Amino acid sequence: MQADVERIRERLEGVLIEHRDFGQVLAQFDGADSCFFLDPPYVETTGYAVPFGMDDHERLRDLLRTVKGKWLLSYGDHPWVRDNYKPWRVHEVTGMSFVSAKANTPMPHLLITNYRLTKAQLAAAPREVVPA
Ligand SMILES: C[S@@+](CC[C@H](N)C(=O)[O-])C[C@H]1O[C@@H](n2cnc3c(N)ncnc32)[C@H](O)[C@@H]1O
Numbered sequence: 001m002q003a004d005v006e007r008i009r010e011r012l013e014g015v016l017i018e019h020r021d022f023g024q025v026l027a028q029f030d031g032a033d034s035c036f037f038l039d040p041p042y043v044e045t046t047g048y049a050v051p052f053g054m055d056d057h058e059r060l061r062d063l064l065r066t067v068k069g070k071w072l073l074s075y076g077d078h079p080w081v082r083d084n085y086k087p088w089r090v091h092e093v094t095g096m097s098f099v100s101a102k103a104n105t106p107m108p109h110l111l112i113t114n115y116r117l118t119k120a121q122l123a124a125a126p127r128e129v130v131p132a
Pocket of ligand 1: 052
């Protein structure tokens with residue numbers, strides 16, 4: 001237990017944890033050298049602590065158009081996501097999420113990037129379904 005706490009302490013050294021709207025975080029930290037991992041609420045899925053409507057999904061999509069750095073976005077597989085993220089690289093991956101683990105059923109996910117994954121990264125997991 002003590003060793004676990006120590007490992008976590010070391011891993012979190014220098015880490016800044018923000019609890020703010022994604023728009024504020026993207027605006028503050030975006031730059032040519034930034035790299036964002038985004039895991040928003042899934043489309044048409046409720047049960048998160050705060051509401052996240054289609055207006056928020058659209059706001060996120062519009063903001064990602066403007067981001068200068070790299071980003072990797074994780075979403076549940078949904079027609080709206082496939083349709084709206086066509087301009088970027090969309091990869092299919094099946095795995096357990098917090099939501100699907102409750103039902104003990106792997107759930108198809110999409111990993112979307114605004115940059116090309118390396119051959120090794122592609123071999124390790126997802127299949128690119130919508131090459132940009
Ligand atoms: C799919 S969950 C991601 C869970 C997290 N990645 C994890 O592994 O625990 C979506 C998360 O987005 C958060 N969220 C909701 N509205 C948000 C907003 N406007 N800005 C940033 N995060 C938001 C939710 O509170 C929730 O924790």
